[in-house]
Amino acid sequence: MAEEKKPWWHSTYDAFDTFLRVPGTVTRKGAHVRDGIDLKRVMIMVVVALVPAALFGMYNVGLQTSTVYGLEWGFWQMFFYGLLRMLPLFVVSYAVGLAIEFASAQIRDEEVNEGYLVTGFLIPLIVPVDVPLWMLALAVAFSVLFVKEVFGGTGMNIWNPALVARAFLFFSYPSSMSGSSVWVSKTWVPALKDVDAISAATPLAIAHDGAFDAATGAVGQYSFMDMVWGFIPGSTGETSVIAILLGGILLVWSGVASWKIMVSSVAGGLLVGWLGQLAGATAVPCYYQLVMGGFLFGSIFMATDPVTAAQTETGKWIYGFLVGALAVVVRLWNPGYMEGMMLAILLMNTFAPLIDHCVVSVHTSRRAKKAVNA
């Protein structure tokens, strides 16, 4: 019997269909009953965990603009400004990314994978809010195509696609991605059309220049608590320690992300930060490394991606520790880049399979020894 020919858009149809209704597929072999969990649920948990950081980030976009340019905005005005600024980023990120995902699923004749739900949400949170949309579209297209689809889609990729999108922007368009004027949005404020960009350096940059006040514990004009709450310039999602921790609790609670990676990454960052203090590389106390820049956001949301992180439990400790340690090494002993988290995670993504390989080899040779002695 000839198999019914499926229309060319069936992957797309299936994606929306199964988005609304659980597929009616029954088990054919193996276990007859299955757990209710599926990847859609796993991925949506991560998106939910990102919501506090995203909401706070939107408010903070407005807050930074109104503070830096001396506008008198209320809370809701700040929030809606941020919301309106962020929406196009989300739309572009999802539209471009999902279009490529759907097309690739169709070419591979597979179901559309949910992985991009998370990636598409992460990307707007880790880029400067004023990044031109065409740049964003280009970065998304590059990372989805060349970091995910060519390897076979979600589950097969080596590097975290969201971070590669950021790295693409960072190295291709450095003037839009770094410096002290990109972190505060002014594009959409009519009154600011003709005003020159005002320098608003992130605490990380200020600390890099050595402007740390040991007496008050402030980095430039920002106090430690400003950084914990997140009232500082930076990427939209990365500023608020509180909001990130809320998401982190959800991720650990639901078991979607590994707490081992989070803890060991923080430990690695603290240790190197402390060594840096001893060595005189910085005057900033080591725990400031956790609240400045994207360290915590990276540790909790990016390093823990189960596909690109180490997969063995021992490997996760090693991987996380090295992520945190390397990130702070880049921050302290590097004249060029102020932020090391992105590069540290991407580098450790590359080495994660090697770490796993070592862990598994040690384990199997231990087993073999045990067998000989038994």
Place this chain on the structure above:
Amino acid sequence: MSNNLALKKGLDVPIKGAAKPEVIKTVSPDIVAVKPTDFHGLVPRLLVKEGDAVKAGSPVMADKQRPEILLTSPVSGTVQQIVRGEKRKLLAVLVKADAKQDYVDFGAKAPASAAETKELLLKSGLWVSLIQRPYGVMASPELTPKAIFVSSFSTAPLAADSEFVLANALKDIQAGIDALAKLAPVHVSVRKGSCFAQVKNATLHEVSGPHPAGNVGVQISHIAPIQKGETVWTISLLLLAALGHVVNTGKLELTRKVAVTGPKAEKTGYVECLPGTPVKAITSVAEGVRVVGGDALSGECLGAEGYLGLFDNQLTLLKEGVEREWFGWAKVFRPSVFSSSWCYFSWLTPKKKYNMDTNLHGGPRAFVETKCFEDVTPMDIFPIYLIKACLAGDIEKMEKFGIYEVLPEDLALCDFVDPSKNEIQAIIQKGIDLMIKEMA
């Protein structure tokens, strides 16, 4: 070698429909099937033709390569039909049962040597109840195993309670152990406080923990892991008792209490019947219900027209989950669906039993979350690496990652918990089949 195993990892799957500990009926079926398809590694050769009279214990089929391995009829009667499938594959021999049962006499005598035990097992047709590891195939008569393992309990979902089913058979079980002990040291694992802890002539291991703690493979991997070149045999407590019964009485008596379980069982409880009894004689089966011989994780689909297998003492009745749930994954609460993951809220109701059906609850994807496999595998292996080695067909890696220690049933929970809905048991079986082919 430790004698007490407290296993932590694993999962007891909370399905509704446990069998009440009472015998609800006794079935003397009209027709009984002898199925060669129950045995991994047996190529059957017919020894009877339609119209032949057989006794309970008479040979019906033999293995083609090793003709001393016999399948015997569990009833006396007349061969009514020989059922063949595609390419004339022998599927079953149907025996019409006599009103009065007539048994082959194997001699009520305890075997005095290994050779006598082997002969008794081969003649009575119980040889096929010995499973050989690695690979989980029928045992080879020419081999001597390192040890023989028996698990006296099952932790599988809704499994028959061996204390209820076999408490009266202690004498037979002891006789069976004594006979097998002539072949190799026997290890019996028991639950704390089990009546089977009284058995002698065997090394006892007290095992506790959630499923798969009752799986003999998991127990072996902790008691004495199988190395390359070693073989061990396992036998179910049910068939061990049958062997002991042959030793004690000389008769092959396979009648057992079968647990009828599952959310779709009209009446749960135990039914006394023979292996090969038609499913329909044991329980009524409604439209759209799947009948599984064995447990819901690694049992075999029998179908309403099927027959109980030699190893089975459980039937699980499940609804075919073809209905499509609106916004399933997006619901905050989804109280009717169980998930071991904390992404849902099943952990709020740890005592609740669920009306599970056969829906896959998602689409197949590449591996993403893999820690869940380790959480349900209480063995010293990395399940995901073993699975990937099997997928790649890499013999050397499969060996390294522990293919000798596992059967699909030991990783059945990986099937259950995987959010990417991979068929782990099928992957492992494919790996094992490749090992058998390449290492032969």
